[in-house]
Amino acid sequence: MEKDYYSILGITKHATADEIKKAYRKIAMQYHPDKNPGNKAAEEKFKVATEAYDVLSNPRKKAKYDQFGAEGVQSGGSYEGHFYEGDLSDLFDNSPFGSFFGGGKHAGRKERYGEDLRIKIKLTLKEIANGTEKKVKVKRYMSCGTCSGSGAEGGTAMETCGACQGKGSVRKVTQTLLGNMVTESTCGRCCGMGKQIKTPCSNCQGQGRKLMEDLITFEVPAGVRKGIELTLRNKGNVPPRGGMPGNLIIQVDEEEDDYLKREGNNICYTLHISFVDAVLGCEMEVPTLYGSVRVKIPMGTQSGKVLKLGGKGVPNIDGYGFKGDQLIFVQVWTPQELTKEEKELLLSLRHAPNFIPKPSKKEQSFFERIKSFFQG
Numbered sequence: 001m002e003k004d005y006y007s008i009l010g011i012t013k014h015a016t017a018d019e020i021k022k023a024y025r026k027i028a029m030q031y032h033p034d035k036n037p038g039n040k041a042a043e044e045k046f047k048v049a050t051e052a053y054d055v056l057s058n059p060r061k062k063a064k065y066d067q068f069g070a071e072g073v074q075s076g077g078s079y080e081g082h083f084y085e086g087d088l089s090d091l092f093d094n095s096p097f098g099s100f101f102g103g104g105k106h107a108g109r110k111e112r113y114g115e116d117l118r119i120k121i122k123l124t125l126k127e128i129a130n131g132t133e134k135k136v137k138v139k140r141y142m143s144c145g146t147c148s149g150s151g152a153e154g155g156t157a158m159e160t161c162g163a164c165q166g167k168g169s170v171r172k173v174t175q176t177l178l179g180n181m182v183t184e185s186t187c188g189r190c191c192g193m194g195k196q197i198k199t200p201c202s203n204c205q206g207q208g209r210k211l212m213e214d215l216i217t218f219e220v221p222a223g224v225r226k227g228i229e230l231t232l233r234n235k236g237n238v239p240p241r242g243g244m245p246g247n248l249i250i251q252v253d254e255e256e257d258d259y260l261k262r263e264g265n266n267i268c269y270t271l272h273i274s275f276v277d278a279v280l281g282c283e284m285e286v287p288t289l290y291g292s293v294r295v296k297i298p299m300g301t302q303s304g305k306v307l308k309l310g311g312k313g314v315p316n317i318d319g320y321g322f323k324g325d326q327l328i329f330v331q332v333w334t335p336q337e338l339t340k341e342e343k344e345l346l347l348s349l350r351h352a353p354n355f356i357p358k359p360s361k362k363e364q365s366f367f368e369r370i371k372s373f374f375q376g
C-alpha cells in the first residue's frame with residue numbers, strides 16, 4: 001500500500017519546511033515511545049511519522065518522493081531511521097525528550113549525571129555467610145541546601161548562556177559519506193544548564209553542590225565474595241548545579257578468619273586432637289559460621305581424616321542452590337615435650353601389638369580423600 005507522507009503528518013503538499021517540522025513535532029510528542037510504554041499502536045504511529053518527516057524534511061528526498069512516491073526514496077524496502085540528513089536536533093529543544101541524536105533511549109536526554117564513587121568494605125566470613133546490613137560514612141558532593149543546587153545566590157536571576165544560546169549543548173557538523181553528521185556535546189561554559197549565574201551562592205561558590213559526609217546504610221546479600229561490586233544507585237556525587245547523582249560502587253573484600261578458611265563456598269577447618277582422643281574417640285567443639293557445633297570423633301580416627309558438616313558453608317549469592325559445607329581436617333597432635341612419667345608410659349606401649357601401624361590397602365590415601373571431598 002502506498003504511504004501518503006503528507007496525510008500521515010496531516011499537512012498538504014504545499015506545506016513549508018517550518019509547517020512540516022511543526023506537524024511532526026506535534027505527532028512525535030504525542031506518540032513518542034517513552035510517553036507510551038508498551039503501546040504498539042503509538043509506537044507504529046511514531047515510526048511512520050518519523051519516516052514521513054525524514055523524507056519530507058529533506059529537499060532531495062522530498063523531490064524524489066513527490067515524483068516517484070515512497071518506493072522512490074526507500075532503497076532497500078525496509079526503512080532505516082538512523083541516517084537523518086536533515087537536522088532533527090533542534091526539533092526537540094526544550095521538550096521532555098531532548099534531541100534524538102545518539103539513538104539510545106537516554107542518549108539524547110539532557111539529564112546530567114555526577115561522578116561515581118568507589119569504596120571498599122571488609123566483611124567477616126560470618127557476615128558473608130549470613131548477609132548483613134552495613135553503615136558507611138561517605139564524603140560526597142551533595143546538593144547545596146542554601147541555593148537548592150542552582151548555584152545562584154538566594155533568588156537571584158540566571159541569565160542565558162552566551163556560548164550555547166541557552167541550549168546547554170554545542171553542535172558540530174561534520175561532512176561524511178552518509179551526509180552531514182551532527183555531534184552534540186555539553187556546553188563547557190554553563191555545564192549544560194543553558195543558564196549562567198549572575199551572583200554565585202556564597203555557601204557553595206556557585207557550584208550548587210558541597211562536599212558533605214553522608215551516612216549510608218545498605219544491605220549486603222549473603223554469599224558475596226572478594227572482588228564483587230555492589231552498586232548503590234544515586235549515592236555518588238551530585239553534578240555541579242543540579243542533576244542526577246552518580247552511583248556508589250562498593251567493592252567487597254574478605255577479612256581473614258583465624259580458623260575458618262573459605263574455599264569457594266566450602267569452609268575448611270583444621271581440628272587438632274590428642275593422640276589419646278584419636279585412639280579412644282571423643283566429642284569436640286568445632287566453630288562454624290553459624291555458631292559452634294559438637295562433633296563426634298570416632299575411636300581409631302587417623303590423622304588426616306576429613307569430616308563433613310553438611311550445609312555449614314557459604315550460601316550461593318543468587319539465593320538458591322545448596323550452601324557449601326564445612327570440612328573438618330583432623331590432625332593428631334604429636335607431643336613435642338614429655339615428662340619422665342609420660343615417656344615411661346609410651347615406652348611400655350612401643351611394642352604393644354595394636355600400636356604397630358597396619359593400614360588397610362583399601363583405605364584411600366590422604367590426598368585422594370581430600371580430592372574426593374572437593375569434587376563432591
Ligand SMILES: [Zn+2]
Binds near residue numbers: 145152
Ligand atoms: Zn549554593
Ligand SMILES: [Zn+2]
Binds near residue numbers: 162167188192193
Ligand atoms: Zn552554555
